[in-house]
Amino acid sequence: MTFRKFVILTAVGGIAIAGAAYAEVHKPIIGQKNKVFSLQEVNMPQGATIRVENDDNIVHTLLITKPDGIRSDLGLQKPGEQLDITLEQLGDYMVRCGIHPAMKMVVHTR
Amino acid sequence: MACAARAEPTQAELQAMKASYERPKVVPFPKNNPFSPAKLALGQQLFYDTRLSGNGAMSCASCHNQPHAWGDGLPTGVGSKGNRLGRRSPTILNLAWAELLFWDGRADTLEDQALGPIQNPDEMNQTLPALVADLNKTPAYKKAFAAAFPGEAIAPDTIAKAIATFERTVVSGTAPFDRWIEGDESAIDASAKRGFVVFNTTGHCAACHSSWRFTDDSFQDIGMRSSDKGRGAVIEGVAQLSFAFKTPGLRNVAERAPYMHDGSIATLDDVVAHYVDGFVRRPSLSPEIHILPLTERDRADLVAFLKTLSSPDSKASGPNLSTGDKKS
């Protein structure tokens, strides 16, 4: 088994900021180089947005399973393209690539 | 035979290549379905039980059978009514580490997958209420479920969890290749050792068949002549996924011909010939597939190498519970 390094992005650092306002100011950008998300576990306030940027040299896709179990497919992402994910729900978002499903991350909202 | 143009790897390069193929020491189990010996025993019993089929004639093991390296040795599966299925029965080896299941990745977990074939009219053609009623009538099962899931009912959810637990213990055993990786130079012959280098360099195989399981779990169009859209029918609008199928692991691969999602390639020699220049060119073809400059000797070496991935357990006749550490 490979043990990935889990990097925790502490979104609010103890200070409560309304989700939408927070998202405007700091939209975290997650890379996809070498078929790995640059962060595999992310904590975000509910309502915030994360940006996924394909800084790899191959295409990826984004499949999202929302906390309520509903899936959405954001489709193809070519090198250089960015996609935003707005986190309306409370709980865990599972994000993975539909071509390279070993490439995955979880976003916790609270 | 002319010498291949490729340079031999240095000792350090070879060591680096070998390092990524070391076997894991433990089998991973998910937090929401942890391992227990009672669950394993129940799951194994269910896997081999023909009660799971509508006409009582078929179990999971009919199509995922250990002597065929947990496949069925047929080009495509055959359902309980003698009907041909559209795809080949894949091995269930090493799925504890898998990402998505089925040739097209339509199931997320083994728990999600397990109830599919039971209810599929073309496969086992059983209903879940009938199965639950049947299990409830059987004292041995009432006891086994009570031991595996104390306080829970016999239900689709617990059936799926037990089967998934058994499947996670189906791990390929130590193969000659593993003994070579561990340092036994006599475990595989010179041809297989050269084949390993071809696999990782000029053959470009490790671009997809990476890690000790020999898969990166990705979906790729390798140019098979089949009209099945594979993952392209699950995720629409992504051109690269047309005709894309899950990259199979290659453990015990020599024991489970014929090959590919449609069983259309009979031998490993023919598989290698496909990759050299036998693939269909089309827009969805994986960028990792291109004509390979392999000599006759390179091809023979590749096949010799693939044969060293077979562990003795793949031919045993009973369930394989001896390998792997069952703790998570």
Ligand SMILES: [Cu+2]
């Ligand atoms: Cu990808």
